[in-house]
Each structure stands twice: as structure tokens, then as C-alpha cells.
Amino acid sequence: MKTRTARVSIIGMGYVGLCTAATFASRGIRSTGIDIDQERIDQIHRGKTPIHEPDLDRLLKTAVKKKLLDGSTDISRITKTDLTFLTVGTPSRSDGSIDLSFIKSASENIGKALYEKQGFHTVVVKSTVVPGTTNGTVRPILEKTSERSVGVNLGLCANPEFLAEGTAIHDALHPDKIVIGSNDKKSTSQLIKLYRQFYRTKQPPILEMSPESAELVKYANNAFLATKVSFINTIANISEKIPGVDVGRIAEAIGKDIRIGPLFLKAGPGYGGSCFHKDLQALINYGKEHGYNPQLFQATEQVNNDQPGRIIEKAESLLGTFTDKRIAILGLAFKKDTDDIREAASIKVIDRLTDRGAKITAYDPMAIPATKKLLADRIEYAETPQTALKGADCAIMMTEWEQLRKLKAKDFQAYMKSPFVVDARRIYDPDEFKDLNYIATGFGK
Numbered sequence: 001m002k003t004r005t006a007r008v009s010i011i012g013m014g015y016v017g018l019c020t021a022a023t024f025a026s027r028g029i030r031s032t033g034i035d036i037d038q039e040r041i042d043q044i045h046r047g048k049t050p051i052h053e054p055d056l057d058r059l060l061k062t063a064v065k066k067k068l069l070d071g072s073t074d075i076s077r078i079t080k081t082d083l084t085f086l087t088v089g090t091p092s093r094s095d096g097s098i099d100l101s102f103i104k105s106a107s108e109n110i111g112k113a114l115y116e117k118q119g120f121h122t123v124v125v126k127s128t129v130v131p132g133t134t135n136g137t138v139r140p141i142l143e144k145t146s147e148r149s150v151g152v153n154l155g156l157c158a159n160p161e162f163l164a165e166g167t168a169i170h171d172a173l174h175p176d177k178i179v180i181g182s183n184d185k186k187s188t189s190q191l192i193k194l195y196r197q198f199y200r201t202k203q204p205p206i207l208e209m210s211p212e213s214a215e216l217v218k219y220a221n222n223a224f225l226a227t228k229v230s231f232i233n234t235i236a237n238i239s240e241k242i243p244g245v246d247v248g249r250i251a252e253a254i255g256k257d258i259r260i261g262p263l264f265l266k267a268g269p270g271y272g273g274s275c276f277h278k279d280l281q282a283l284i285n286y287g288k289e290h291g292y293n294p295q296l297f298q299a300t301e302q303v304n305n306d307q308p309g310r311i312i313e314k315a316e317s318l319l320g321t322f323t324d325k326r327i328a329i330l331g332l333a334f335k336k337d338t339d340d341i342r343e344a345a346s347i348k349v350i351d352r353l354t355d356r357g358a359k360i361t362a363y364d365p366m367a368i369p370a371t372k373k374l375l376a377d378r379i380e381y382a383e384t385p386q387t388a389l390k391g392a393d394c395a396i397m398m399t400e401w402e403q404l405r406k407l408k409a410k411d412f413q414a415y416m417k418s419p420f421v422v423d424a425r426r427i428y429d430p431d432e433f434k435d436l437n438y439i440a441t442g443f444g445k
């Protein structure tokens with residue numbers, strides 16, 4: 001007998017919620033995206049979101065057209081669905097600990113809506129939350145407001161996501177794993193069935209564990225990746241002390257060891273983005289609150305905090321002083337293919353340079369509007385890399401955009417006042433740049 005495909009609702013149409021809704025719908029799973037922001041819902045209907053994510057708008061547009069995706073501000077719409085995914089944000093408080101206020105208010109609203117529903121309903125916590133949140137915070141609120149009990153007429157799972165900005169749709173369609181933190185058999189098998197329908201012949205491994213373990217998997221995943229970046233940046237900093245050493249060769253060699261692997265070994269200006277720093281701080285805080293100081297992650301963060309300073313040192317070694325020097329910043333986004341500048345090393349570098357009297361002209365193919373909101377007229381903005389370089393005393397390469405990778409040594413020579421180049425991302429060939437004053441992360445001179 002053919003069973004009906006479950007209908008899903010997704011609460012919180014931010015980055016994770018939108019990508020989840022769009023990919024579910026693209027695989028024929030009827031989805032309702034719910035958000036308190038009417039403008040955001042209208043954008044979904046138009047298939048044009050304010051976030052830049054390749055393929056997202058196209059998937060949304062098609063799904064809305066096929067009536068597989070619908071948006072609403074009305075939370076009671078969850079009662080027409082079988083599973084509700086919670087994808088609201090979990091920002092940091094000023095001390096770095098996690099702010100669960102959106103999780104709490106969304107749980108309350110879900111519970112109140114479920115009070116009106118007949119039959120079983122499953123709630124899936126997809127937001128990044130510290131261990132114990134699903135059962136210690138979401139569950140009591142849901143049970144109280146819905147007057148239901150987990151395992152009886154309410155299902156509750158933790159199901160973290162591992163989407164990276166810029167590749168989120170691909171990551172959602174081809175994940176390495178599905179992690180399910182399970183409380184009750186019924187909701188777990190409902191969720192597994194949903195993912196089986198989603199992935200059909202290409203099933204990723206499904207790992208079932210306690211909700212607390214699933215919650216910790218998300219932090220462990222990000223903490224490991226961030227630590228890998230700080231590790232290679234540490235090796236890069238040592239490499240710079242040794243003539244003839246190139247950290248790229250070290251990374252290539254150690255990456256061949258299957259116990260290490262080749263990914264996340266690109267030395268650079270330090271990790272940015274909305275996740276690594278936030279999640280490491282939440283994990284450090286969580287550890288301390290529970291009587292353990294995770295020193296390794298403190299060191300990961302410390303290395304990362306110091307990395308922009310090392311770029312400044314390189315520029316200073318070329319220029320001597322920054323007073324009244326014009327510096328071209330090439331790339332503002334925290335990584336390529338995104339307009340996101342949250343925690344971007346570029347902003348930390350710009351802040352320090354302007355504090356020391358430098359005049360900045362910045363270029364980025366996508367992140368200038370976001371940077372203008374943050375820095376306004378503290379710096380100048382260029383429409384092309386060439387205009388940023390014009391008359392500059394020094395250029396600092398901050399983001400590995402393909403467009404910037406294509407610049408040649410002669411472009412720097414042609415436009416700059418003096419061809420001093422700091423390549424924080426190591427995207428240029430030092431041999432090609434040998435006639436310039438070129439310093440890159442992780443090259444021993």
C-alpha cells in the first residue's frame with residue numbers, strides 16, 4: 001500500500017529554514033514556511049530572498065509555482081502538517097553564551113497551536129542548540145502549552161544541520177550524514193521515513209542517538225573544522241619563520257594521510273562567518289558552566305583572533321607606517337561566493353588599519369552593500385579591483401574570489417603607486433609576483 005508523504009512546516013524562514021523548505025519542496029515534500037515577518041513571506045512567494053545562496057531563489061520559485069511550498073505568518077498552519085521543524089536563530093549573548101529566547105517563544109507558539117490539533121505531531125529541533133535544550137527547554141514548554149506528552153501524542157527529535165553558506169543547497173541535497181537525536185520511536189521513524197523519501201536511492205547514513213548527543217554533534221563538527229583552520233594557520237605562522245617553506249606543501253602532504261584529510265587546511269586570515277566563532281563561544285561557555293574549561297577551543301579562538309594582526313604586521317613590514325597610506329582591500333566577505341561579512345577577517349583588518357591612520361579603498365564583488373551598512377564612509381568603495389588598486393601604496397588580498405584570483409602581477413604594477421602586496425589567502429603564484437614586494441601567509445622568506 002502506498003503511504004502518504006508527510007507534510008512539513010518550518011518555523012523561522014532565516015537561512016537554514018529557507019534552504020530546508022526549498023530543498024524539501026524540491027523533492028516533492030509539501031512544505032509550509034512560517035515566519036513572523038510578512039515581508040519575508042512575501043519574498044518567498046516571489047522567489048526572491050534577501051540572502052545570497054546559489055540555487056535558492058530558483059528552487060523557491062519552482063516550488064511555489066508547483067504549490068509544493070507556501071509561506072505564512074499564521075502559526076496555526078502547522079496543524080495541517082505532520083512534522084514541524086524549528087529553525088529559528090540562536091544568537092550569542094554578550095558573554096558568548098547562547099540566547100535561547102527565539103527557541104522559547106517559538107516552542108510556546110508551536111505548543112499553543114498544537115493544543116488545537118487532533119492526533120500525533122512531531123517537532124524537530126534543527127536550530128543549533130547547546131546539549132540539553134531539546135529536552136530541557138523545548139520539551140517542557142511544548143508539553144505545557146500543547147497539553148501533550150512526548151512519546152504519547154507528541155514526538156520530539158533533535159536533527160542538526162551542517163549547511164555551509166554558498167553551498168547550502170548542495171549540502172542539503174547531498175549530506176555526509178543525517179543525525180537524529182531521538183526521544184520516542186514514533187517520531188524517529190516518521191523522520192527517517194521522510195528522509196528516505198527525500199533521498200530515495202542516494203541515502204546518506206542516518207545516525208540515531210540521544211537528543212543531547214545530536215546537539216553536541218553539531219558543536220563538535222564546527223569546533224573540529226575551526227580547530228583545523230587554526231591548526232593550519234599555526235603551521236603557517238611557523239612556516240613564515242623558515243626560509244624556503246610553503247605551508248601549502250605542508251598541508252598537501254599531511255592531507256594525504258587519510259587520518260587527517262585534505263579539506264579545511266587552507267591557511268589564511270582566520271575563519272569568519274556567523275557560525276564558528278559563535279558556536280565555539282557557546283561551547284566554551286557551556287563547558288565552563290558545567291565545570292570544565294575546554295582549553296583547546298580557547299586556543300582555537302585565540303589563534304583566530306591573532307591572525308588579522310599577523311596580516312597587519314606583514315603590511316607594516318612593507319610600508320613602515322600606515323599614516324596617510326592608501327591601502328586597497330581586495331575582498332570583504334568572510335569567504336568567496338557570499339555577501340556575508342559577519343566575523344570577517346577583512347573588517348578586523350580594516351578597523352586596525354584605519355585606527356592607525358591608513359586610508360582604505362575596498363572592493364568585493366558582493367559584500368559592498370553589507371560593508372557600507374557597517375562602515376559607512378569610514379572607507380572608500382571601488383566598483384572594480386582595478387579602481388581599488390589605483391594609486392594604492394599596498395594591496396591586501398582578503399577573500400579568495402575567482403575574479404580576484406584572475407588578477408595578474410602586471411595589474412598590480414600598472415595601477416598601484418608602489419606594488420606592495422599582502423596575500424592573506426595565498427591565491428597568487430609567488431613566482432609570478434617575484435618582481436613585486438609580495439608577502440603571503442605561510443611562505444618563509
Ligand code: UGA
Pocket residue numbers: 161162163164165166222225229263264265266267268269270271272273274275276334335336
Ligand atoms: C560552517 C560549517 O562548514 C557548516 O558545516 C555548518 O553547518 C555552518 O558553519 C553552520 O554552523 O551553520 P560556514 O560558516 O558557512 O559553514 O563556512 P565554512 O565554509 O565552514 O568557512 C568558515 C570559515 O573558515 C571561512 O572564513 C573560511 O574562509 C575559513 N576557512 C575554511 C579557512 O580559512 N580555511 C579552510 O581551509 C577552510
